[in-house]
Amino acid sequence: MPGSCSTVLVFCTSFLILQACLLIYKMEPKKEVVSKLKNEPVKITFELSRELQTTSPDCLRYYNILFRRMLQKMDLDQIGRNYYNKNKKTEFNEYRLEIWPGYVTSILPYETGLTLCADVSHKLLRMETAYDLISHTREKARGEDAKEKILRKLVGSSVLTKYNNRTYRVDDIIWEMSPSSTFTKSDGSEISFVDYYKERYGTVVTTLNQPLLITKGKWKKSRQDTPHQPIMLVPELCHLTGLTDDMRKDSRMMGDLSTHTRMDPDRRQHKLLTFMDSLRKNNAVQKELRDWNLELEEGFLSLSGRTLQDVRIRQGRRVFDNHKADWSRNTREVPLLRAVSLDHWLIVYTKGNYETALTLQQNLQRVTPRMGITVRNAKLLEAADTVQSYIRTLEKHASQKTQMVLCLLPTDNKEIYDGIKRYLCINYPIPSQCVLKRTLDRPKTPVTIATKIALQMNCKLGGALWKVDIGVRGDSVGFSSFHPSLAEFLMVYFSPNRWFSECIIQQSGQELVKGLTTCLYTALKLWCEQNSSPPHSVIVYRDGVGDGQLQALIDQEVKQMETYLENAYRGQKVRLTFIVVKKRINTRFFIEKDGGRLNNPSPGTVIDLKVTRTEWYDFFIVSQSVREGTGTVTPTHYNVIHDTLYLSPDAVQGLTYRLCHMYYNFSVSFFFFFLLQFGSVYLLISDS
Template sequence: MSQPSEELQLASRLQESRLQESWLRERTDVGRNFRDFVVNTRQKLGHVRESTKGIQGRPVELFSNHVQLRSCSQRNLYKYNVIYTPGIEDGRKREALLSELEKLLGKCHIYDGNYLLLPHPLGEMKKEAVSKVNDKPVKITFELSRELQTTSPDCLRYYNILFRKSSNTWLYAQSWDLDTHTSNLIYRLEIWCGYVTSVLPYETGLTLCADVIHKVLRMETAYDLISRIHEKAEGKDVKEKIFKKLVGSSVLTKYNNKTYRVDDIAWKMSPRSKFIKSDGSEISFVDYYRERYGTVVTTFNQPLLITKGKWKKSLQDTLHQPIMLVPELCHLTGLTDDMRKDYGMMRDLSNHMRMNPKERQYKLLQLIDDLRRNKTVQKELQDWNLELKTKFLALSGRTLREVRIHQGRRMFDNHNADWSKITRDVPLLRAISLDHWLIIYTKGDYGSALTLHQNLQQVTPKMGITLRNAKLLEADNTVESFISTLEKHASPKPQMVLFLLPTDNKEIYDGIKRHLCIYCPIPSQCVLRRTLGKPRTLLTIATKIAQQMNCKLGGALWTVDIGLQNAMFVGIDCFHDIVHQQKSVAGFVASIDSDLTQWFSQCIVQQSGQELVKGLTTCLHNALKFWYEQHSSLPYSIIVYRDGVGDGQLQALIDQELKQMESYLEDVCRGQNVRLTFIVVKKRINTRFFLKKPENGTLNPPPGTVIDLEVTRTEWYDFFIVSQFVKEGTVSPTHYNVIHDTLYLSPDAVQSLTYKLCHMYYNFSGVIRVPAPCHYAHKLAYLVGQSLHQEPHESLSKHLFYL
């Protein structure tokens, strides 16, 4: 059941003009998820025009979580533009008027707010009908826009509308099975299990992709949180503290089982405030919820929450006005920082939510079986000449060879994508001596600081690190005290400062990082006291800390044989600043040596909502400058891995970011033809793969499994890689799309190269989900967006200071 439009609209006299302008600018654009699928990048890549399939590796048989959606006939579909005279802004009213024209249109039709899709023609290019709204006539004109084949990308939007048409008989984009949610009274949480689905075209044809998802719902409302802050704050900065806790969070309203993101708080409004309904009458929020949902609001002295909302496709022409929510009716979702620190609770949650491949596949098979048994679903599919197959798509993959790790003078195989134990007592690839450094601790933690110092001295000789005695200094647990203590002992400038913190207070951490990354650029390491609480693991923890400090000083832990000479690797990712909401941060990280052990890092702070980066040429110029200083020449090739690209932005990425880099290289590198390969990385996908094992049932694919057929696109040079090994749960693949390639890399070469790069992230002695430059760029953008809020000092640009 969906909320009526009047609930979403405020009377104009209650709106602040500044907010209204921003809401109007941020109208949701329909169909963005499907725009990427009409972008044909493969046609310009002559070397893979015939085939994008690799051959290297050991063949493995897999299942996916895709089910074929087959067209049963070659009949066309008909798309009509629908015009209302006089115009009607309310999308739901427009749709309701069409429902009254069943004799003309038939029961089988899909409307997206502007266009109507029918499985049959209306007989004329232009057809008119008359209906009534409030006893006033409305002329509805249907103009044939085009005939479509059932596999046309233009139909994707309508198929997805079809599959989320009614929550009573169908599943929808994100649906929650209310009968299977679990309540945990100890932690005051509810865990809801649901599904996420999409219909998209692949090489094998149209498929329905379905996956299991979970949502954590706290047994606490937004009003409970507001009241608790009021009680503790004692009138000091109450609104600011409430704003920080609520804005950006997600809430769920149980009266309609919908999730909303809180974008602002209307302090001057309350549940007694009134708004204008679509019929022109005025009603208070209290009365509306009682009449519409039978829900009683008991507290009148509370502000309202503002959400910009995710508009349905049928509302694309409706003015983008805010949704106002009553805090008392909004349940908080997700976990607090305190909850995440509770190991027992996180373990219990994981047991509920982490499904192994066999459990996940069984749950999805139940869903497909339910859809096939549902007569309403089957009737609707038949009306559209569609048939949903009974089994998940079976396909072949290939498992690449294990990548050898080079550390010092030794080489290691990475069994189960983890080499933490076998390399622990081996000299590092490049060890940096630590001669002058500080450990700053708080009162009562001298013993912990001394123990940590001794453990570091114990583990570093085997790593090849010369570690001199640190100066141990005591400070109060405030940013000011930490900084003043540091400044008193900052001459000569220390190589490294280690802070032993009693708690993970974000304000203190941010203050320390801001000072040492912006105003007084020194590599720093923050260690929580509780991390040192288990004596049996102290040496392991000390080893990890020593490795991190070595990297931040410019050292290197290990390398792999990339197999590509004179190549620069670049990672780009974006992160939205949670404090300065008008800004987003783009991280740019580039290798500047042939072993991928030295990296140049720079970030760009830009306006919020700009996923596409405008200042790439500056970053690329600086990276090439450092490369030239090292090699006295430019690289032969540059391979870019771009993460964090939103749905529907592929063409814009080609037109803007890729064009920026191409133009710059053409202008600056005229004497040397620097080759450019640009790869889009996507982690947020719902595709899963399961390994067929008759004797053991369904398992995760092994690390290094590549899938480059069946669920890839004919218009793209794309593939999936399962790079990680997971002991619990279902592994998640990563999708790669090569959109530009003047290096002419073969499928085997780009797949192998990508998998090898997943071994080069120095903060984890194992394989990660994305290539290392991507994750470095994410860590950089995350630190700046979360803590610094401005660009770091340029003297740190050749150090991995953000690990």
């Protein structure tokens, strides 16, 4: 493929460590042993069934169990799937926060052999219990409905119970019960919550007049026939996790936290080397390894990678190469690819913000001419800071001619934002743009802020900012799916500025889309309306699927699409390529510079050797840039699970990297523009 790669680099991944294979001990075909159970002899017969390869799923499952046991021997506590060292926690007393350092580990077979992938992780806890939050909220309520405020703050949040290091999601609060209330144990006996925690965990509950929290917990599919009993939690024993919205607004606090948790390549390497050194010096861990004839090799895995050539950006009549995956400077004061004039629009503001709304309009009119956009004066309307007031104002003044509604919000009240969006998406469909007043008050130049707002508004009106040559002729259609509650919401995108949406009912938490044929039918119907002939090929980028679901994905979604394409166009074969995308991975890649220092790889770096699976057609791409000292770049993993288009690796990798440049919210290369925002399926239909 022309221009697919330009240089060859040598990389060192910071978390791939070779592990020696487990030797299979010779065993007699049949062996009998005798044990005792309640002083009665019990004879157990072991019979050799088959020998497992080291890459067998059963062996891999055991390797990971064994390694987790080693982490426990290092006095690390398991929280969720990861392990943390609470003895080395860092306390931020000023913010009443503490951070536990930890590690993410997994053992998998790659081309180089059995490999341990490890990464640094952090668990953030607040020095505040759920009961503290309940007490403070009650004190501040001052006669108002305290229970309602407590519910809004607690329900949906996650808490950690330190007596068993488990996290729970708070689903409700039961005010009628307290720690003195009783429940029935599995043996049928009654016991109070106070006595249970003292007897089971040695934990004393000191406050008896507190309500109980309810969590539904996770219910395994294998236990669907078992009655689902909710779990009751004592607020005093539940430590709050994560950050509140108010905490996130504190720039000083967020800066202090990021300094501690955000690590550049050198610092991340040092943390992992310390981790490996601790494994080697721990006698209990070494004994466990020797007992199973296992050995950890020293050092990290080194490999080679390639760097794809810069992608050319086309905006208006200008064509330019992006530098370090950032072309924001090149796009300034250049006409957009497709500009939409704004003739009939509304600006809704709250009391005391008229001057701010007027200034914003003037700044928009100042920056848009060089983009090729004409912005006429808006109708400025005042509303109270309530959902009802915003809706009444829109009902009175919005019309069929209204192209855009810009709402100037004094605070980031989610209820007001959701109410405005719901009304303007469902009841009276009009594109909308919500802007926080504090955004306009930032020390940045008003022109810069107005430029970003103008770009977003142009996209919502059907405009286009720029385009790239993706190497495939023809328009494109995109599927995106996400599932609020029980609905799978699929949006189908045409070219850069036309789309439609479709909703499919799914089970809660279900990732595989069963109604995909319906959406594909609609997409191809619209394609044929725009083109006189059916497409030559369909390329699907699919996100939100774990490794264990790949076969199910092939059997269900891929089979659905293949069957439909075969039956719909019997006279012409429509080829299908299906690519699974994974963004949330723990693999990291570093490039070694002169002097031994590690840096982040350049954007466009492709790794398709050694750390890929022998049975897969997969590769990694580093598609974004990270400024020096601000952290470690995260690659994206792509796996081609079905391909009747027979694309070469260079063609797939080049196409994928080009599509990373089409996320209009940022003039930088990102993971994958479509998946970053919406999350599940991108469908590219090509006529060649």
